[in-house]
Amino acid sequence: MKRYTLEAEGLEKSFGGVRAVQGVSFGLLPGEMLALIGPNGAGKSTCFNLLNGHLKPDQGRVKLLGHDITGLAPRKVWRRGVGRTFQITATFGSMTVRENVQLALMSHRHELARLWTPAWRLRGGQADTLLERVGLADQVARPCSVLAYGDLKRVELAIALANNPRLLLMDEPTAGMAPQERVGLMALVAEIARERGMSVLFTEHDMDVVFGHADRVLVLDRGRLIAEGNAEEVRNNPLVQEVYLGSGFEEAVAAC
Amino acid sequence: MENLLLQALNGLASASSLFLVASGLTVIFGVTRIVNFAHGSLYMLGAYLAFSIVTHLPRGHAGFWGGVLLAALAVGAIGALLELVLLRRIYRAPELFQLLATFGVVLVVQDLALLSWGAQDLLGPRAPGLRGSVELLGLRFPLYELVLIGIGPLVLGLLLLLFKCTRWGTLVRAATQDREMVGALGVNQRWLFTSVFFLGSLLAGLGGALQLPRESVNLHMDLAIITETFVVVVVGGLGSLPGAALAALLIGELHAFGILIFPKITLVLVFLVMAVVLVIRPRGLFGKAQVAQAAVASVAEPVLMRAPKQLKWLGLAALLGAAVAPAYLAGDYALIVLTDMAIAVLFAASLHFIMGPGGMASFGHAAYFGIGAYGAALLAKWFAAPMVPALLAAPLCAGLAGALFGFFCVRLSGVYSAMLTLAFAQIAWSIAFQWVELTGGDNGILGVWPDAWATKLHYYWLTLGLSAAGTLLLRRMAMSPFGYALRAQRDNALRAEAIGIGGFEFRWVAFVLAAAFAGVAGGLFAFAKGSVFPTALDIPRSVDALLMVLLGGVQTLAGPILGALAFTGLHEQLVRATDYWRLVLGGVILLLVLAFPQGLAGAVRQWWESKGRA
Amino acid sequence: MVGIGFGRRSVLGGVAALAAPKVGRAQAEALKIGEINSYTAQPAFLQPYRQAWTLAVEQVNAAGGIHGRPLQTVHRDDAGKPEDAVRHAGELINSEKVVLLAGGFLSNVGLALGDFALQNKRLFVASEPLTDAIVWSKGNRYTFRLRASTYMQCAMLVEEAAKLPAKKWALVAPNYEYGQSAVRWFKELLKAAKPDVEFVAEQFPALGRIDAGATVQALAASSPEAIFNVTFGADLTNFVRQGATRGLFERRAVVSLLTGEPEYLDPLGDEAPEGWIVTGYPWDQINTPAHTLFRDAYRRRFNDYPRLGSVVGYDTVQAIAALLRKANTTETEKLVDAMKGLNFGSVFGDVSFRAQDHQSTMGAFVGKTVLRNGRGTMVDWRYADGAKYLPSDAVVQTLRPAG
Ligand SMILES: Nc1ncnc2c1ncn2[C@@H]1O[C@H](COP(=O)(O)OP(=O)(O)OP(=O)(O)O)[C@@H](O)[C@H]1O
């Protein structure tokens, strides 16, 4: 039996009449880079929200390192070692880049109940190291509210890495970046994942990124998983081709 | 039985009157998100204008109803004008800032009405043909009340039609539902806002004008109606017309029947209703979640900086200056004013802690100030406690109350949360007011003077010391990891949650801390004044705190300090300088609002930063 | 820019103003009185009060002042907040160096000032606050009160109420100390005078926010034979309108506190109720020499008729002038001693401040309301001398803390 980092079993979620996620099951191995792809509205973000607790599934379970975490609040899921980035970047606008990461580090170390020590004394160096790693060394003192979108994505990555996660969930991590930058960023993620033995689940519309870095690919359409396999298998799957018909998928695939 | 039925009709008549005013407020809020304190003033103007117009027109139906409509239209025009010349300029200011401007309007209108119509209550003419009453079930019921019962639903129907069947109405509904959409409107947005203000003000004016045959026209109408109107709007769900109608009905009927069972209930009934409704339904009866409200603050708050060296020295110098000032200023009065200012600074800073870093407005912060004051005073009075233990009790009592009330308030967001704080504050106020045996009721607790060892100067130093220490402590906490977590959940609740920061816990603790510090201010206040009255925790005091914070600027830690000093200083000077201090104070507030939409400290900061860049 | 300029200047100005009295003190020849009242909160009552105050001071000064020194008043607005009143009191005493404090309309403001007076050992002449506490339970050496208190006015009305055949009474009063005490005294005194009365309903609408229709209905539902009303101002107006339309007052006696005062009767215009037994002030019919003189002077000066507030303002100044003449000093302790038993000629006749409880014996007019020429006024009235409606010295002693 495999030791999965993450297991999803029969996840279901509806919004009113919309069945956003239907019977999604998959497993994620330690150190694995798994891509979740699918057209707009397929239910990818909803899946992410089910996995880290932002949404409660109508049915199904989520297991992390063998423990059931279904319905756990996101902050508790995070404490168990799940980092996450959002499709629409979510950072703290009233703080600098460094402070954003410091805060995540402090939270990880259970230092947030401290009322006396000034925050700037804590974890600044660690934050800078992380930020250097994601290529933001020269931006640390800038407020997040003035950053370019691509840089915000990097801040999010640094924040998500702050608790040494066993699992990283990345919802369109490279959206809004130049093509060159995208590949670079994903290479970096892959490198970190390898180093730390961290599993990564990511969604992405850029097929270069997907086929370049994913060990395995899941394809979601209208809430259902329709295909699973390595790049080659997915590329040649007729169902997948049908779903992506006319959406530039073929070209993207051809280019690989 | 007949009596009960008639009482139900009475409830309907009150509900109808209430709905007219509330409908205007809810429409305005729905679209513009402005907490319009001036709505009550528009209502009062409606009544006064109707009085003047109707008494000048020939008697008869045309004269009366024509006068009422003319008055309503005139008030609508005044509202549109307010939007054009005042509010339009400050839409980009931080949330709730517009409230400050509307409060300035309240002050100005109060004195203008006094100057224009005199101090004496005016009794308007009765509606022609509706002077008398009809016999219902053997009891007499005024005809005019029956007409009023009809007018409420009629206006509701017309408004619903307007919103359903016109393009303009569709825009209004869309804007109420989705903020982003308003931004996308571009030029049309201005037109939409102005027209909404016109309609909302017209409804307020109509509500006021229609009271003419019922009630005397007087200078207290504005404040008498405004809180109740807000309660109706919030209980109904912000922006919801049917909600406002239902809430008005609920409150009208509960009032009518409530006084049969417990006549003194009128003091708090509306607030009890609001508290219960909001605890059960956090967005009122019919309120919907905002589409674009999401979890993300709309305007990014500026980064909190560590104080530059110069500022630290300046602060220290100011503190030392304040400590030695009495030596250079004549007499005890300087001490009194300085003591008042020190208390105001701590009070404002405590409110700022939850409003700024916490991101929760409170319309009822006086509760904790007052509970602190009462805690200290009761201990001194009933247990003959010396001053120091009594002062220690103040933050304890206030903190406990903060823990209890805050537990419910911090679960809500935005204006709902602010109104729930108001509800609790009013409940606390009514206890202080009504529990005569314990608190002395509105005659208060007397003889709470400092111990013999504390001269006025000593007491001032004590106050200054505690105020400075409290303010610095609040500042330190805002800069601590806790403060960062607090701001994090304000900035982006989604992200905060995703890094282990639960909004509830941090907001709750912040609320308790803010309450405790307000309690310290309250305890100091009790001994400074020698007596405590329910005014220590009434709405005007909560509003004062709010004004100080907004005036100073909610986005900077120095804001509440500057705001408190400016506000108390201005008030102190103007009250002594002129009988029309409300007019002048209101005018000054309006000027400040227009000149410094970021607040005084915000303006200083901007100037400092631009200097740094140059 | 304009804004901050103003803000800064005003703060500095504040500091300068705090320091100013040093300069001004030397030339102060005038006897300064500090007067604090809720001007912006209660303008309807206090504008006539202030006018008459001004008139009285002018008259005193025109007649040569007090032993050659003119009277001067520094007025302050407490906006209805006791804590502001206390702050003003501090300013008036410390910066303005006033000889004594006066004023007060709201009971709680009066009590706060009284307590301040005790703490700071300064004389406070309360003009208007009606609460009994100010001379009894919270009475102190330094506080005196001019106007006939809640108790006194209730006692005057009970005398009339006891003569009525009515046994079942309903009561309506604003929900605050004044209303509550009025109801308490009325019940207590009436029960004592006429043991077989019953009180079948009580309504306590919030002050200034009466739900008149519902209140009237609730009172009517108890089918009382008579009604005792304590509401005033806007509440009264609304109560009267709803009550009249619904026939609440038909075939029922109504006894009503203060309703005969022009402040409250005049706004009712031609809807003023008829036949109510009230305390009040029939200004147009009192033709004693003192009152005629006052009324004429007031009309000449302000082109308006006096209200009861005018009498209170005018007589407060008269009392203070008499005190200063008698004591011929500005020392508080001596002033207080002189105030005890002080006699002065009020516009209602001779009045004295009782030594035992510091209450003046100023009375009130008791009569019936009537409509004349489209406005309410009083008929069958008499002047009820306050001295006759105060409890005996023995009782007062039990009501008042020693000192
Ligand atoms: N909170 C919600 N309420 C109602 N419907 C929702 C909600 N969130 C998602 N949906 C709906 O669920 C479906 C799946 O949405 P989801 O955001 O998961 O898609 P996605 O695959 O992430 O799309 P995209 O590539 O555009 O990000 C969509 O039809 C969407 O409209």
Ligand SMILES: [Mg+2]
């Ligand atoms: Mg998505």
